[in-house]
Amino acid sequence: MSATIRTTDPVTGQPLAEYEAWDTGRVEAAVERAPAAARAWARVPVNERATRVGHLATILREHKETLTHLAVSEMGKPIGEAEGEVGKSALTAEYYAEHGPGILADERVDIDGAEAWVAHEPVGLVLAVMPWNFPVWQVMRFAIPTLVAGNGVLLKHASNVTGSALALQDLFVEAGLPEHLVTALVIADSDVPDVTARLIEDDRVAAVTLTGSNRAGAAVGSAAGRAAKKSVLELGGSDAFMVLDDADVEVAAAAAVKARFTNSGQSCVCAKRFIVAAPVADAFTAAFVAAVEALRIGDPRARGTRIGPLARDDLRAAIQRQVEESVAAGARLLTGGKPLPGDGYFYQPTVLGDTGPGLPAFDEETFGPLAAIAVARDDEDAVRLANATPYGLGLSIWTADPSRGVALARRVTSGAAFVNAIVASDPRLPFGGTKRSGYGRELAASGIREFTNTRTYWVTA
Incomplete structure (x- = not known):
């Protein structure tokens, strides 16, 4: 499990950059660090989490030129659309900074003789397998609400946008989120099925989300089912x-x-x-x-x-x-x-x-x-x-x-x-599919609650 990942400029067909794919030891070291960061982040009050994620909007706009250049170079996106991706991601960070705490607030339930409420609590570390076609937006669409909810992220981005993945990882830290809370895993394509299956089985990983092909979705959904873990799949469309x-x-x-x-x-x-x-x-x-x-x-x-x-x-x-x-x-x-x-x-x-x-x-x-x-x-x-x-x-x-x-x-x-x-x-609206387009929702209230434990509290005197 060791190889070189090469990104290619689709305009010319010529190489852009090379990255050393991680071996088993390096993957394990990254996964070992992530749960502690996620646990510490879950203890941060939700209002503070939202504020820090909201600062990500500023950081995204400051780095718009770099992120746009990466998207254009790595997957050939027209420049105006690449800029739009960054802008939309920033607006989403602002949306959840403002509305996330309210969506996640405890919901009181009137029951005679008891104090009862429903809480939405972090689940822990979420593995995200993301595609190349929207290298910024696809990641942010999932990560922003998931982080406000108090979780950590292991990001397996598509190999042909490895530069984008590493740049995004750095932006979360620059925005004030803890190191190792969002980790970009650099995995060679040939190793992805085995690494993904192993991570889903790992007790340190609480849930998984994938945006991609039906074949990849079937593999991830099956593995999550065997491990009795929550999965969200956004698959193909016609x-x-x-x-x-x-x-x-x-x-x-x-x-x-x-x-x-x-x-x-x-x-x-x-x-x-x-x-x-x-x-x-x-x-x-x-x-x-x-x-x-x-x-x-x-x-x-x-x-x-x-x-x-x-x-x-x-x-x-x-x-x-x-x-x-x-x-x-x-x-x-x-x-x-x-x-x-x-x-x-x-x-x-x-x-x-x-x-x-x-x-x-x-x-x-x-x-x-x-x-x-x-x-x-x-x-x-x-x-x-x-x-x-x-x-x-x-x-x-x-x-x-x-x-x-x-x-x-x-x-x-x-x-x-x-x-x-x-x-x-x-x-502001939930996003996701039906039939072979997948299940689960991203964005809006549904998206921020997907990777939370909806927990009942019942307290009597």
């Missing part, structure tokens, strides 16, 4: 974007481009299947394709770039397979459909028409700049198509009648439903 026959087509098409191609299409919670009512299908498709073809592809460091490279070449190959197999099965290629020549891992923004159940672009999670359009005969058919997926993360419905949109949303299984808006995460 969100439906439904355009009803009364929708403003131009508005919906503009929103659809933003919803699909944010982060160059590399997001679990972004629109992927565009289910359009037959009467407006031609108009929507024309507007959507025209807007997709106008997207600027190129260096993510340039301010006008909307589509950067995919983070890895294997991801580009996966998109190419999905396009080719879908077209062979009857889909129509409306634009794009090929890797861009030259250095780096660029892929043309692609739209497929005439899709539906049975085609890879519709059935599978597509993690890149690929959109699938399916035409619905009526509302009933739109609901059928939206539900024709093993995933259930987000849903977006566009209509002139919001009450109609809400009524249809209630018939589609998802963790979130947005009417006349793009699906997004917000610290």
Whole structure:
């Protein structure tokens, strides 16, 4: 268990940096230090914990340039979106600094002859297995509420954003949190399954959360189940974007481009299947394709770039397979459909028409700049198509009648439903999925309480 981790610039395909992967002894030393830091942190009053985490907002903003550079360099995120990640993380720190103590406050229960209340107490050390596609936000979305709740964090970030992981670890200390309370584990990809399984079994680890693939989620969820430990899984997504026959087509098409191609299409919670009512299908498709073809592809460091490279070449190959197999099965290629020549891992923004159940672009999670359009005969058919997926993360419905949109949303299984808006995460609202998109919630009150012991107190004189 010893190797070198190499990060790569997806713009050029050239190496960025090398990191020595930790061996068993170094992992053990880190895990040995973490529980004491977590126990000491749990004894800090919640108001003080919240204040210190709130200071993280200032630190994040001070280091915005460094964190942005790392995200752009390590995974190719367009610079404006990388800056947005840092800003959103800072706002989340401020949200929990203000509201965390109130959410975690004891809840009194009226019982004759007794004083009773419900407390939300820290569970201890939480293992977090995080993905590369939002290298700052994914970590902060979990870590900020978890730390305010009084827990410690073992962070296993994706290897291709190792620089981001180590930078974030340092920022927590700079913000005034104790050393070893948040520890970034530097683990070679080949060692991750064994190390993760061993840590979940370790009595010093209280719980685990993962954002990633269904395969990784199944492994982590199974290991947590065997160890009888709490787990939260945020897995894949294939969100439906439904355009009803009364929708403003131009508005919906503009929103659809933003919803699909944010982060160059590399997001679990972004629109992927565009289910359009037959009467407006031609108009929507024309507007959507025209807007997709106008997207600027190129260096993510340039301010006008909307589509950067995919983070890895294997991801580009996966998109190419999905396009080719879908077209062979009857889909129509409306634009794009090929890797861009030259250095780096660029892929043309692609739209497929005439899709539906049975085609890879519709059935599978597509993690890149690929959109699938399916035409619905009526509302009933739109609901059928939206539900024709093993995933259930987000849903977006566009209509002139919001009450109609809400009524249809209630018939589609998802963790979130947005009417006349793009699906997004917000610290004020819980975030998570259903079906194969996982379980548990992050953000809002639900997220800060996920890794607490909801404890009953009953006291009689």
